[in-house]
Amino acid sequence: MNTQEELQSQKGSTLMNNNIIIQAVKDSFIKLNPTLMVKNPIMFIVELGFFITVVLAIFPDAFEANGAERGFNIAVSIILLFTILFANFAEAIAEGRGKAQASTLKQSKTDMFANLLNEGSISHVPSSQLKKGDVVLVKQGETIPGDGEVIQGLASVDESAITGESAPVLKEAGGDFNSVTGGTIVVSDEIRVKITSNPGESFLDKMISLVEGAERQKTPNEIALNTVLISLTLIFLFVVISLPFFTNYLGFQLSLPVLIALLVCLIPTTIGGLLSAIGIAGMDRVTKFNVLAMSGKAVEAAGDINTIILDKTGTITFGNRMASEFIKAGEADKDIFYKWVAASSLKDETPEGRSVLELLKKENYHYDDTLAAGAEIVEFKAETRMSGLNLQDGRLVRKGAVDAIKQWVLSKGGIIPADLDKKANHIAQAGGTPLAVAIDSRIVGLIYLKDTVKPGMRERFEELRRMGIKSIMCTGDNPLTAATIAKEAGVDEFIAECKPEDKIAVIKQEQAKGKLVAMTGDGTNDAPALAQADVGLAMNCGTTAAKEAANMVDLDSNPTKLIEVVSIGKQLLMTRGALTTFSIANDIAKYFAIVPAMFMVAIPEVSRLNIMELHSPVSAILSALIFNAVIIPLLIPLAMKGIAYKPMSSDALLKKNLFLYGAGGVVVPFIGIKVIDLLISTVL
Ligand SMILES: Nc1ncnc2c1ncn2[C@@H]1O[C@H](COP(=O)(O)OP(=O)(O)OP(=O)(O)O)[C@@H](O)[C@H]1O
Ligand SMILES: [K+]
Numbered sequence: 009m010n011t012q013e014e015l016q017s018q019k020g021s022t023l024m025n026n027n028i029i030i031q032a033v034k035d036s037f038i039k040l041n042p043t044l045m046v047k048n049p050i051m052f053i054v055e056l057g058f059f060i061t062v063v064l065a066i067f068p069d070a071f072e073a074n075g076a077e078r079g080f081n082i083a084v085s086i087i088l089l090f091t092i093l094f095a096n097f098a099e100a101i102a103e104g105r106g107k108a109q110a111s112t113l114k115q116s117k118t119d120m121f122a123n124l125l126n127e128g129s130i131s132h133v134p135s136s137q138l139k140k141g142d143v144v145l146v147k148q149g150e151t152i153p154g155d156g157e158v159i160q161g162l163a164s165v166d167e168s169a170i171t172g173e174s175a176p177v178l179k180e181a182g183g184d185f186n187s188v189t190g191g192t193i194v195v196s197d198e199i200r201v202k203i204t205s206n207p208g209e210s211f212l213d214k215m216i217s218l219v220e221g222a223e224r225q226k227t228p229n230e231i232a233l234n235t236v237l238i239s240l241t242l243i244f245l246f247v248v249i250s251l252p253f254f255t256n257y258l259g260f261q262l263s264l265p266v267l268i269a270l271l272v273c274l275i276p277t278t279i280g281g282l283l284s285a286i287g288i289a290g291m292d293r294v295t296k297f298n299v300l301a302m303s304g305k306a307v308e309a310a311g312d313i314n315t316i317i318l319d320k321t322g323t324i325t326f327g328n329r330m331a332s333e334f335i336k337a338g339e340a341d342k343d344i345f346y347k348w349v350a351a352s353s354l355k356d357e358t359p360e361g362r363s364v365l366e367l368l369k370k371e372n373y374h375y376d377d378t379l380a381a382g383a384e385i386v387e388f389k390a391e392t393r394m395s396g397l398n399l400q401d402g403r404l405v406r407k408g409a410v411d412a413i414k415q416w417v418l419s420k421g422g423i424i425p426a427d428l429d430k431k432a433n434h435i436a437q438a439g440g441t442p443l444a445v446a447i448d449s450r451i452v453g454l455i456y457l458k459d460t461v462k463p464g465m466r467e468r469f470e471e472l473r474r475m476g477i478k479s480i481m482c483t484g485d486n487p488l489t490a491a492t493i494a495k496e497a498g499v500d501e502f503i504a505e506c507k508p509e510d511k512i513a514v515i516k517q518e519q520a521k522g523k524l525v526a527m528t529g530d531g532t533n534d535a536p537a538l539a540q541a542d543v544g545l546a547m548n549c550g551t552t553a554a555k556e557a558a559n560m561v562d563l564d565s566n567p568t569k570l571i572e573v574v575s576i577g578k579q580l581l582m583t584r585g586a587l588t589t590f591s592i593a594n595d596i597a598k599y600f601a602i603v604p605a606m607f608m609v610a611i612p613e614v615s616r617l618n619i620m621e622l623h624s625p626v627s628a629i630l631s632a633l634i635f636n637a638v639i640i641p642l643l644i645p646l647a648m649k650g651i652a653y654k655p656m657s658s659d660a661l662l663k664k665n666l667f668l669y670g671a672g673g674v675v676v677p678f679i680g681i682k683v684i685d686l687l688i689s690t691v692l
């Protein structure tokens with residue numbers, strides 16, 4: 009068992025306990041409140057039927073002379089009550105896990121004090137008073153008081169309160185690993201954090217309300233299905249209301265409880281009772297995989313994804329791109345080369361920049377800090393793909409992607425060293441990232457940045473392919489490096505030298521072809537693309553901007569987690585479809601149980617429909633009604649777990665499920681109702 013599974017089974021056992029069941033039973037009664045019930049029109053109609061039969065159980069002749077027998081009325085009202093309670097229980101049990109998880113999370117939100125920095129002095133303020141833009145100091149052993157970005161320092165942080173993962177993660181200023189979450193703990197060193205969220209709007213707050221289901225909104229798919237089900241219900245209501253006119257004409261009367269029983273059996277109570285549980289359980293399954301989905305819509309969209317776009321660094325590779333070698337090019341001697349390598353990175357706060365200085369130290373080169381004195385800092389940007397300094401004496405130092413530096417040098421009238429391309433290609437073919445270093449119009453050499461592909465990528469992309477999903481890697485890196493990494497990781501396509509706007513263009517292109525696109529990313533430059541995609545999955549280790557733009561966050565920062573989300577989305581859609589099919593197919597058996605029972609006495613010809621040979625009209629109606637009620641709790645496990653999904657074409661899947669749940673929906677109630685009838689007839 010790997011740690012991921014262990015974590016889940018742990019969570020499962022602590023969350024699916026007796027407390028949840030007891031609470032769900034209580035909630036089932038609370039949810040009887042008609043003002044809450046109205047939100048589920050199908051079950052609300054059942055509740056109205058229940059109220060009427062209760063009155064008739066007490067006063068059998070309340071609405072009509074010669075009403076049905078009191079005993080029958082009591083039986084119908086009890087079965088109806090249980091029908092509603094079962095439906096409520098389904099929803100309550102689905103909500104239960106989330107509520108339990110939310111209360112665990114709330115424990116890590118206990119109020120604490122923050123070391124607020126204010127023009128050099130430190131004051132202690134309650135963390136609940138921190139606003140966007142405040143800067144706090146967090147020392148070893150202290151809890152980070154709010155969401156923010158590390159602006160100075162480097163520390164390892166224990167994020168287990170949020171991710172459940174006990175290994176601390178490194179957080180550092182600059183680059184894509186600078187975002188920290190309130191409620192997590194600094195286990196070594198100290199950092200300065202600039203707060204990025206206002207009180208009540210933190211990640212933890214969001215997470216709590218998400219798992220609690222407080223913000224749950226019906227998805228467009230759910231609303232559409234609900235509309236269909238309600239229309240169906242109205243049609244049956246109309247049919248049942250008009251029945252007495254025909255029977256009066258034929259000279260006999262049907263009692264009100266019989267009509268109510270018929271209506272409740274015909275309207276889609278099974279799916280009506282399980283619909284919201286299916287949605288909640290789907291979201292809950294996503295959370296169990298340590299993915300936070302901001303909406304059910306996103307999870308459902310994941311179920312229909314055709315294309316997935318990933319960035320390379322930090323997503324497919326580990327992303328701690330480190331300088332591993334300096335390779336000079338052209339005529340420059342080593343000392344000059346190293347001098348400009350150092351100068352190009354003296355003020356580069358990205359992990360790449362700092363790794364350059366570290367490698368220089370390792371190679372015992374003593375660089376001159378004063379070079380940067382009075383210089384203008386040129387920060388790294390994904391658009392320019394360069395960084396460096398404009399020195400005080402007017403000289404310009406740059407390092408960056410080879411093609412970007414080449415263009416820059418050529419625009420200054422420089423020439424490109426003859427051996428540059430060959431050396432750069434050598435690095436790229438090995439999957440590394442070559443950075444060229446230039447001083448004014450002269451390129452002096454290359455920095456070899458090494459990065460490693462995360463293990464298991466190939467198998468994961470293979471799995472996506474079997475699901476019919478195309479993977480495209482979009483990277484800012486050069487085509488050769490991109491090709492090497494793409495091949496190693498096994499993605500279907502790649503696009504190199506990609507700027508942030510190019511990523512959006514790729515997504516829009518796919519969307520224009522009618523495809524649903526998912527994107528995973530971690531960097532600030534990924535944020536616009538994450539927002540454009542139908543499903544945006546941000547890495548928790550990524551920047552705040554990325555996490556805010558996305559509609560899902562993976563707490564484990566594992567981009568291939570999208571595979572699980574896609575499976576869960578597909579499962580959710582399939583489960584809903586299958587149970588709807590099942591619910592409606594049930595009507596055939598109920599029809600053959602109830603209709604002969606209702607008319608047989610008055611119209612003997614109807615007895616030909618009595619193929620089920622049920623004991624008596626009363627037991628036939630009660631059996632159908634009991635089956636209609638107990639099928640709800642029997643299907644709760646399926647609604648919660650979802651239908652098993654194996655990668656195969658969606659056509660084949662649809663046919664298989666239609667057959668299974670359509671045919672099953674016809675056959676199962678015939679057997680079920682017959683068995684219940686046999687049991688009842690022994691009692692009667
Ligand atoms: N600190 C830096 N200074 C100068 N150039 C850099 C620096 N970091 C990266 N580069 C160059 O800029 C390119 C683009 O970087 P960017 O972070 O936008 O994309 P990437 O990380 O290579 O790709 P991905 O989009 O897959 O994360 C890199 O491939 C590299 O050549
Ligand atoms: K029904």
Ligand SMILES: [Mg+2]
Binds near residue numbers: 319321
């Ligand atoms: Mg990047």
